[in-house]
Amino acid sequence: MIQGKNFIRGEFVEKKGESFEKRNPANIDELLGVFPHSDQNDIEKAVEAARLAYPQWRALSRIGRGEYLDNLVQILKRDKEELSVLVAKEQGKNITEARAEVTEGIHMFQYQFGLSRMPFGEVVSSEIEEKDSFMRRKPKGVIGVITPWNFPFAIPTWLIGPSLLEGNTVVFKPSKETPCVAQKLVEAFKEVGIPPGVINMLHGSGERVGTLLVRHPKIVVVLFTGSAEVGQQIRRVSAEIPDKMCACEMGGKNAVIVLDDADMELAVNASIISAFKTSGQRCTAASRLIVHKDVVKEFQKRFVEVAKRITIGDTLDPDNFAGPVINETQMNKILRYNELAKEEGAEVLLDGGRLKGPQYAKGYFLSPFVYRMEPNPKSVVLKEEVFGPHVAIIPVKDLEQALEVHNDTEYGLVVSVITEDCRKAREIRERCEYGLGYVNLPTIGAEVHLPFGGVKKSGTGLPSASTLIDVVTHRTAWTVNHAREIKMAQGLKVKL
Numbered sequence: 001m002i003q004g005k006n007f008i009r010g011e012f013v014e015k016k017g018e019s020f021e022k023r024n025p026a027n028i029d030e031l032l033g034v035f036p037h038s039d040q041n042d043i044e045k046a047v048e049a050a051r052l053a054y055p056q057w058r059a060l061s062r063i064g065r066g067e068y069l070d071n072l073v074q075i076l077k078r079d080k081e082e083l084s085v086l087v088a089k090e091q092g093k094n095i096t097e098a099r100a101e102v103t104e105g106i107h108m109f110q111y112q113f114g115l116s117r118m119p120f121g122e123v124v125s126s127e128i129e130e131k132d133s134f135m136r137r138k139p140k141g142v143i144g145v146i147t148p149w150n151f152p153f154a155i156p157t158w159l160i161g162p163s164l165l166e167g168n169t170v171v172f173k174p175s176k177e178t179p180c181v182a183q184k185l186v187e188a189f190k191e192v193g194i195p196p197g198v199i200n201m202l203h204g205s206g207e208r209v210g211t212l213l214v215r216h217p218k219i220v221v222v223l224f225t226g227s228a229e230v231g232q233q234i235r236r237v238s239a240e241i242p243d244k245m246c247a248c249e250m251g252g253k254n255a256v257i258v259l260d261d262a263d264m265e266l267a268v269n270a271s272i273i274s275a276f277k278t279s280g281q282r283c284t285a286a287s288r289l290i291v292h293k294d295v296v297k298e299f300q301k302r303f304v305e306v307a308k309r310i311t312i313g314d315t316l317d318p319d320n321f322a323g324p325v326i327n328e329t330q331m332n333k334i335l336r337y338n339e340l341a342k343e344e345g346a347e348v349l350l351d352g353g354r355l356k357g358p359q360y361a362k363g364y365f366l367s368p369f370v371y372r373m374e375p376n377p378k379s380v381v382l383k384e385e386v387f388g389p390h391v392a393i394i395p396v397k398d399l400e401q402a403l404e405v406h407n408d409t410e411y412g413l414v415v416s417v418i419t420e421d422c423r424k425a426r427e428i429r430e431r432c433e434y435g436l437g438y439v440n441l442p443t444i445g446a447e448v449h450l451p452f453g454g455v456k457k458s459g460t461g462l463p464s465a466s467t468l469i470d471v472v473t474h475r476t477a478w479t480v481n482h483a484r485e486i487k488m489a490q491g492l493k494v495k496l
């Protein structure tokens with residue numbers, strides 16, 4: 001059982017007063033930890049610690065900062081299995097996925113360490129031969145990092161790693177649903193001796209701690225990953241505060257498009273993985289399978305057969321496919337969407353719901369809900385993010401209609417197309433609205449060295465992962481004259 005604490009100025013801080021519990025969503029009798037609710041005073045202390053640590057941290061060489069991340073990697077590798085078990089217990093994903101998540105987080109720190117010896121600016125030509133011009137990057141200051149529960153280890157590393165490498169300091173607020181993994185990550189930072197104040201962590205709710213952090217005038221950048229509703233709120237608040245920017249990664253209504261020439265086995269397997277891994281609780285999960293009418297009958301038969309076979313249960317049994325959903329609220333929300341699909345005229349192919357039986361009695365276990373629905377611009381279930389094991393098969397008459405149906409949502413995060421025809425794949429690539437695209441693959445499985453971020457309601461046009469450097473640094477122009485006299489660009493002559 002973890003006795004949760006905030007981490008401020010290099011120390012875990014005792015806090016009396018209000019607290020909250022974290023329980024295992026697969027077995028609510030298992031208490032994993034108790035954590036403090038932070039308040040305004042804690043926020044002031046954490047932001048001040050980050051502000052005071054900033055000048056010395058940015059004065060270190062980029063390589064010096066990278067070396068802290070390399071040392072961190074050694075600790076995370078040593079503790080990988082312990083961390084993976086904690087991810088599985090706290091978040092509810094299967095241990096095989098939890099291990100992959102911890103690997104992904106380690107990859108991000110390895111990638112940042114590698115980048116520390118790579119160029120991070122540009123030499124730019126000038127009209128004047130004797131002038132040397134550069135694009136140089138400067139850190140921005142104190143960054144607020146606010147993360148969701150579905151990737152409690154990887155997402156914080158994706159946001160904290162680049163922020164620290166580039167010389168910023170961080171105040172991190174993890175989701176209230178996954179405070180245990182966050183605490184372990186910060187313990188590893190302490191163990192490598194990261195200078196006090198460079199990273200600080202505050203537990204608590206989004207409504208209170210998150211809101212106060214976003215509004216804090218000394219937080220210059222907010223890096224947020226979570227729902228579109230909260231992201232839009234953060235964008236509005238940030239816009240009103242001078243010198244504050246935010247980069248938000250939000251939800252998706254992703255799709256696999258199966259064309260008439262698709263390899264059917266690949267199409268079914270990619271769709272199953274996209275729809276049901278992590279019980280559909282990935283921002284990249286697909287809740288729409290847009291299938292060409294000529295192959296929809298075969299696809300639907302085979303998809304439902306496999307969906308019936310997937311095993312849901314004990315998160316520590318590597319033979320299981322998926323675990324529970326995160327909590328009761330989320331479970332009820334998914335069940336409501338299942339009902340709404342029926343009300344909107346869905347032909348139910350697999351009527352998923354709460355799993356019954358002694359092995360499921362103490363957790364939030366849901367079986368897959370699969371339905372067929374004709375394209376319908378008025379349908380809510382075909383447009384809104386469900387974030388659970390809930391998927392629609394939507395038949396379309398051709399590629400044109402597939403494109404139209406794909407883009408008929410306010411989100412634009414991931415598309416995958418299953419086809420053997422490179423020309424059709426190119427049409428999808430050019431005309432669908434998305435941030436991450438795949439051919440003959442599931443919609444899940446991003447890697448750290450690519451951009452990660454959606455369009456429309458899914459993002460703010462500032463992708464994360466390899467391109468987060470553009471958010472956490474300010475690009476400056478620096479020009480040096482090597483001539484004895486002043487020579488101006490654009491042919492400007494000055495008589496003095």
Ligand code: NAD
Pocket residue numbers: 146147148149150151155173174175176204205206207209210211214225226227228230231233234249250251252282283284385387413454458
């Ligand atoms: P959420 O928006 O409810 O919460 C995310 C974080 O924001 C949490 O730490 C929460 O405490 C905090 N928060 C809540 N209200 C806040 C407020 N008013 N001000 C500041 N912070 C606040 O999301 P969630 O339920 O934790 O996560 C699921 C959502 O995250 C899904 O929509 C999913 O698609 C999305 N997600 C997106 C990505 C991506 O990269 N695009 C990745 C993972 C998850």
